[in-house]
Amino acid sequence: MPGKTLYDKLWEDHVVHTEDDGSSLIYIDRHLVHEVTSPQAFDGLRLAGRKPWRIDRNLAVADHNVPTTAREQGIADPVSRLQVETLDNNCAEFGITEFAMTDPRQGIVHVIGPEQGATLPGMTVVCGDSHTSTHGASGALAFGIGTSEVEHVLATQCLVQKKAKNLLIKLNGPVGLGVTAKDIVLAIIGTIGTAGGNGYTIEFAGEAIRNLSMEGRMTVCNMAIEAGARAGLVAVDEVTIDYYRDRPYSPKGEHWFMAERYWQRLYSDADAVFDKVIELDATAIKPQVTWGTSPELVVAVDGCIPDPMLETEGGKRQSMQRALEYMGLQAGQAITDIQVDKVFIGSCTNSRIEDLRAAADIAKGKKIAGNIKLALVVPGSGLVKRQAEAEGLDKIFIEAGFEWREPGCSMCLAMNADKLEEGERCASTSNRNFEGRQGYGGRTHLVSPAMAAAAAVAGHFIDVRQL
Amino acid sequence: MQAFTLLNGLVAPLDRANVDTDAIIPKQFLKSIRRTGFGPYLFDEWRYLDHGEPEMDCSQRPLNMDFVLNKPHYQGAQILLARENFGCGSSREHAPWALEDFGFRAIIAPSFADIFYNNCFKNGILPIVLPAETVDRLFKELADGYRLTIDLAAQTITTPNAATLAFTIDETRKYRLLNGLDDIALSLLHADKIAAYENGRAKRAPWLFASNLK
Ligand code: SF4
Numbered sequence: 001m002p003g004k005t006l007y008d009k010l011w012e013d014h015v016v017h018t019e020d021d022g023s024s025l026i027y028i029d030r031h032l033v034h035e036v037t038s039p040q041a042f043d044g045l046r047l048a049g050r051k052p053w054r055i056d057r058n059l060a061v062a063d064h065n066v067p068t069t070a071r072e073q074g075i076a077d078p079v080s081r082l083q084v085e086t087l088d089n090n091c092a093e094f095g096i097t098e099f100a101m102t103d104p105r106q107g108i109v110h111v112i113g114p115e116q117g118a119t120l121p122g123m124t125v126v127c128g129d130s131h132t133s134t135h136g137a138s139g140a141l142a143f144g145i146g147t148s149e150v151e152h153v154l155a156t157q158c159l160v161q162k163k164a165k166n167l168l169i170k171l172n173g174p175v176g177l178g179v180t181a182k183d184i185v186l187a188i189i190g191t192i193g194t195a196g197g198n199g200y201t202i203e204f205a206g207e208a209i210r211n212l213s214m215e216g217r218m219t220v221c222n223m224a225i226e227a228g229a230r231a232g233l234v235a236v237d238e239v240t241i242d243y244y245r246d247r248p249y250s251p252k253g254e255h256w257f258m259a260e261r262y263w264q265r266l267y268s269d270a271d272a273v274f275d276k277v278i279e280l281d282a283t284a285i286k287p288q289v290t291w292g293t294s295p296e297l298v299v300a301v302d303g304c305i306p307d308p309m310l311e312t313e314g315g316k317r318q319s320m321q322r323a324l325e326y327m328g329l330q331a332g333q334a335i336t337d338i339q340v341d342k343v344f345i346g347s348c349t350n351s352r353i354e355d356l357r358a359a360a361d362i363a364k365g366k367k368i369a370g371n372i373k374l375a376l377v378v379p380g381s382g383l384v385k386r387q388a389e390a391e392g393l394d395k396i397f398i399e400a401g402f403e404w405r406e407p408g409c410s411m412c413l414a415m416n417a418d419k420l421e422e423g424e425r426c427a428s429t430s431n432r433n434f435e436g437r438q439g440y441g442g443r444t445h446l447v448s449p450a451m452a453a454a455a456a457v458a459g460h461f462i463d464v465r466q467l
Numbered sequence: 468m469q470a471f472t473l474l475n476g477l478v479a480p481l482d483r484a485n486v487d488t489d490a491i492i493p494k495q496f497l498k499s500i501r502r503t504g505f506g507p508y509l510f511d512e513w514r515y516l517d518h519g520e521p522e523m524d525c526s527q528r529p530l531n532m533d534f535v536l537n538k539p540h541y542q543g544a545q546i547l548l549a550r551e552n553f554g555c556g557s558s559r560e561h562a563p564w565a566l567e568d569f570g571f572r573a574i575i576a577p578s579f580a581d582i583f584y585n586n587c588f589k590n591g592i593l594p595i596v597l598p599a600e601t602v603d604r605l606f607k608e609l610a611d612g613y614r615l616t617i618d619l620a621a622q623t624i625t626t627p628n629a630a631t632l633a634f635t636i637d638e639t640r641k642y643r644l645l646n647g648l649d650d651i652a653l654s655l656l657h658a659d660k661i662a663a664y665e666n667g668r669a670k671r672a673p674w675l676f677a678s679n680l681k
Pocket of ligand 1: 063064108109110218221347348349408409412413429431
């Protein structure tokens, strides 16, 4: 018998029942709920006269539609307001714990989960949101689900699933100075493509991953979905366990020691067999900047925009050409020659305290360039915001000309008032650079928080390693 | 999902072929955050004289009294008698949601659009296909207070003059509808296993069940 992968172990621990056709009923330890994908699910429950199976497994928060300014005035857009109010009412009716918009713990669902200890190592975690993969950073099996599945989880605390295959992505060696978790994951996606992880659960391993903080590991797992995998994982180690000590919902007393013992077995056995293994040289990774409308269209900051005509595969060449047209860029242009209009530091990829520290480090004592119309810093949660303010980061940003906002998804998907105008170019720390993602006709370049702050100061992309 | 076993219901006729999903529920209502509450907007453009928008209070809107469902003697109808190709158009599940929310539990027609037919079963509605001549005869027989009895287990329809009409239906669909089983209901057939799993896990990982969220 070969050993087990981390994914195998997590899966086995949660199987309730397996059908003849191989589909299994999987127990869900934590269900996170937000306003956009839950209303019809709650309605479904009401319609069928069903109660949630286990109320204390659910935690809700409004994040996608919330304004990042003047929150005490409520939400101006009636459609957004109705969605948020619907969540409030549903949670009240069903007795589900919700961090309301004015709760100091409110924030992006994938930031507050780990921050509160509401998502823990070894758990199965689901949410009606594809970036649920973020929580895999703690050695939890975490993935996004659709609205009918949201209803299914509420009603049964289970999901019907078929097991995915195992993919190991190993980052050999350490990364260089100025290279962050975001650069690692963008480089991975640039290498394996946005479909590279289709059908797999990805475990990220190797020295460069081990060296990351929990925040950094969350950034990597957050974008597993952008590599085509529903779930990303990092094995539990001391970094993981230290992170969860004393979180509000973390186990206490004797339970903590029991949990610690359980968590310590959450790694892939040395003789575990993966369906596929990809090894990358982490020492070769440079700060990354995407230039197209898919996260895989990415190059190092000291590079140039590739020439579609050199691409031999016809479909890919066409999509590169279309991307260049949409982005208003030309083959051969140096990345550092690209000027930006707006800067967004935030999203469930990069809005945790470390991200803000890294950005503030660059912004300290400087001013944003004259061509920057707006530079936003949107903390991932109320607690991140408070922590940043205690460290004086807000002052650094404000003095440099950034706006310091209230927590939420904000310009990551522009469902609230924060958006790009048509043709505007943005250096963004979020995870998707799709057409229109940050506003109709907007152009998104995905970068790390330090790179985004550097672009704000310089007015164009610039290699943080030279600052 | 509501089970469907035996239904004795008032019949309302909709004497048009090719009733499409846009007619059943116009597209502006798809913006809704809800899966329920579409009943008042069912056949919106036919039922009302004004233009409907989501969240409108339909009790204040001018009714088209020529439209069949607005006739007093069809109030409370649960069976819709329809013509060929009922439910054609888009795949929107809002169409069966609206019909079900309005109160319809069965639709009898010579033929249905494929996706709509499937969507009905997910929402507790029984679509029954009868030969065109039989449907035509029902349209002719239909008078005030006309009721049909539909027995899904026996696959029969009984008319007021005690005639019995047989219909066919796929076995698995029949089973799921008879038992009111949707995906959730099927998973809940394993409720004892879920509970047993929870008990076991609470012993192995008690911390997961200790801290109630506040
Ligand atoms: S921050 Fe962006 S990616 Fe993350 S949950 Fe919000 S909208 Fe989705």
